[in-house]
Amino acid sequence: MAPRGILFDFNGVIVDDERHHCAALIATLAEHGIALTEADYYRHYLGYDDRGCFAHAWRESGRTLTGSTLQLLVQRKAERYAELIRGSLTLVPGAEAFIRAATGEGLLLGIVSGALRREIELVLDVAGLHGAFGPIVAAEDVAACKPDPEGYRRGLAALALPAADVVVIEDSLPGLAAARATGLACQLLATSHPAAELRDRAPVWDDLSGHHPRELPWS
Secondary structure, X not given: OOOOEEEEOOEOOOEOOHHHHHHHHXXXXXXXXXXXXHHHHHHHHOOOOHHHHHHHHHHHOXXXXXXXXXXXXXXXXXXXXXXXXXXXXXXXXXXXXXXXXXXXXXOEEEEEOOOOHHHHHHHHHHHOOHHHOOOEEOHHHOOOOOOOOHHHHHHHHHHOOOHHHEEEEEOOHHHHHHHHHOOOEEEEEOOOOOHHHHOOOOOEEOOOOOOOHHHOOOO
């Protein structure tokens, strides 16, 4: 059988850490006098990488964001996130077993995420999953975050497989749009949006628990 591959989003697909990103962003913005609620984070910020989050917050507050300030903001938020992850790491239900099953099937695995590479590697190291993945396309590897398809195009090229032989696993609508713009089938997880909001867009699972890679929407 010809090789096939899976490109995983990261936050909300492998690691259950949106609450960590939310808390870290809220705290970092508060240091600069910008209030953000958890509800608004999930409504307006989900799917952005850190640069996109801060750019959006600054636009909404009518401020001009300089490159040097953005760099400091990203660094501060990353420090807060790392502290939270080291204190309480939780994987998406079923993620570890699903990844182990995928490697056992000989599938090629990659990650395409708006998270920073050091955040991805921290989680994979703590979870003992680093060796399961080949290419990792992180926030600093692309010029634009999802829904721009650059990340998935890079991930697909790194797997060196035809689009018909690769499936994306995502939890966000920008991620779904990016996958489809790359010509990739997508399995959605209802870990960040209610399943009812997703079912008319793509196949949906609540999470990865009880599922096997053979169930993905392969061509």
